[in-house]
Amino acid sequence: MTKLTINRRRFLGTAAVGAATLASPAYLRRANAAGGEVNIWTYNDFVPEAFKKQFEADTGIKVNIRLVDDQGKQFNLLAAEAPNPTVDIMTVAGHRFLQFIDSDLLAPLDTGRLSNWANINPTFSESDWSTINGNKWGAPILSGMEVLSYNTDLVSPEEARSWDVLFSEKYKGQTAYIIQDMMSIVMLKMGYDGNMVAYLDDPEKAAAIVEEAKAFLIEKKPLVRKYYDSGAEVQQMFINQDIALGHSWNGPAAALINDGFPLAMTIPKEGSYGFVYTYNIANNAPNADNAYTFLDAILASPEIGASMTKASGFISTYKDASQYLTDLEKKSTSFSDDELENLQFFRAEANEMKYGLVDPAVEAIKAA
Structure with a gap:
C-alpha cells in the first residue's frame, strides 16, 4: 500500500487558522484584571488558542494547560493529588461524573456565578445526566x-x-x-x-x-x-x-x-x-475564583463554541454555534x-x- 506523504500538520492547519481568526470578545475587555493563574487539564484543541491569548491579555490570568487523552488516567492523577490538587478545571465526560463525585474530586458547580450559563443549549445543560444529588457538576462544552x-x-x-x-x-x-x-x-x-x-x-x-x-x-x-x-x-x-x-x-x-x-x-x-465533555472545577481548586472567570468567559459567545468545533471536530453545545460554521463543517x-x-x-x-x-x-x- 502506498503511503501518503502529506504531513499531519498540514491536515490540522485549517482548524488552527479558523481558531486564530476568532474575533476579540468584547466581554473580556469588561473583565477586571484579576491576575494569577488557572490550571486546566483538557484535551487537545478544547481551548482555542486565540481565546486563550485574549483571555490572558484582558484578565491578567495566566492559563496553564496540561493535555490529557484518557478519562481513567485523569482520574488516577487527580486522586493521587487529593485533597490538595494542582488543577482548577478538568474535562470530564458526563458518564464519568459519578466516579469523580464519589471520590470527592469535583466541586459542585455554582451556576449562579456563570452569567453566560444560558448560552448552553438546555438539551445539554438541563439533561438528566447533568444533575446528580441536586447539583450541577460541569459546564457542557462539546458533544x-x-x-x-x-x-x-x-x-x-x-x-x-x-x-x-x-x-x-x-x-x-x-x-x-x-x-x-x-x-x-x-x-x-x-x-x-x-x-x-x-x-x-x-x-x-x-x-x-x-x-x-x-x-x-x-x-x-x-x-x-x-x-x-x-x-x-x-x-x-x-x-x-x-x-x-x-x-x-x-x-x-x-x-x-x-x-x-x-x-x-x-x-x-x-x-x-454518545457522550458530552464538560468543564469541571476540582474540589479544593487552588484558584477557584479564576476558574469561574475562565468558565464564564469561554461560555460567552457562540463564536467561541464554533471555534472549539472547528479545532476539535466535536459538536458544540452552545446555542447558535452552527451559524459560524461552513457548510463542510456542518x-x-x-x-x-x-x-x-x-x-x-x-x-x-x-x-x-x-x-x-x-x-x-x-x-x-x-x-x-
Whole structure:
C-alpha cells in the first residue's frame, strides 16, 4: 500500500487558522484584571488558542494547560493529588461524573456565578445526566460519539454499515480502536446493554456478558493493527494509510474531513454511544475564583463554541454555534436521522460495576 506523504500538520492547519481568526470578545475587555493563574487539564484543541491569548491579555490570568487523552488516567492523577490538587478545571465526560463525585474530586458547580450559563443549549445543560444529588457538576462544552471512520478510497459506505467490517479478514491489519470503548460497542453489537444499567441487580449476568465480549475481542485480536489511545494517534494512522478504517470519536474524524482527507464516518446499524465533555472545577481548586472567570468567559459567545468545533471536530453545545460554521463543517458534525436513531448516550449508574469488570478484561485482552 502506498503511503501518503502529506504531513499531519498540514491536515490540522485549517482548524488552527479558523481558531486564530476568532474575533476579540468584547466581554473580556469588561473583565477586571484579576491576575494569577488557572490550571486546566483538557484535551487537545478544547481551548482555542486565540481565546486563550485574549483571555490572558484582558484578565491578567495566566492559563496553564496540561493535555490529557484518557478519562481513567485523569482520574488516577487527580486522586493521587487529593485533597490538595494542582488543577482548577478538568474535562470530564458526563458518564464519568459519578466516579469523580464519589471520590470527592469535583466541586459542585455554582451556576449562579456563570452569567453566560444560558448560552448552553438546555438539551445539554438541563439533561438528566447533568444533575446528580441536586447539583450541577460541569459546564457542557462539546458533544461527541463513538463512530466507525473509514477511508472512502478503500472502504465502501455499504461495508461501513455494520461494525462487522472492523473484524473482517478483508481488512486484517488495517484497523484500530480504543479497546475500552470497543468493549461497550461489542456488548451493544451482541444485543446487550453496553451501559450495564440493565444488570445492576444481576452482577453474575453482567460478568458473563463482559466475559463474552472479552472472548470475542481476544478471538479477533489477530485482525487489529493497533489498540490506540488518542485522537491524534488515529488521525496519524489514517493519514499514513496504516489503517483503512477504525473505531474513533467523531471529533478527530471530522477534523480530517474538514481538511480534505478522504474520510467518512457513520453510526453503524448495530448502534453506538454518545457522550458530552464538560468543564469541571476540582474540589479544593487552588484558584477557584479564576476558574469561574475562565468558565464564564469561554461560555460567552457562540463564536467561541464554533471555534472549539472547528479545532476539535466535536459538536458544540452552545446555542447558535452552527451559524459560524461552513457548510463542510456542518456536514462533518451531523448525521442522518437513521444513524441518530441508533445512538444512545453513555450512562453512569452502573459505572462502578461496569468498569470493575471491563478494566480487568481490557488488560486481559492486551495481554492475550
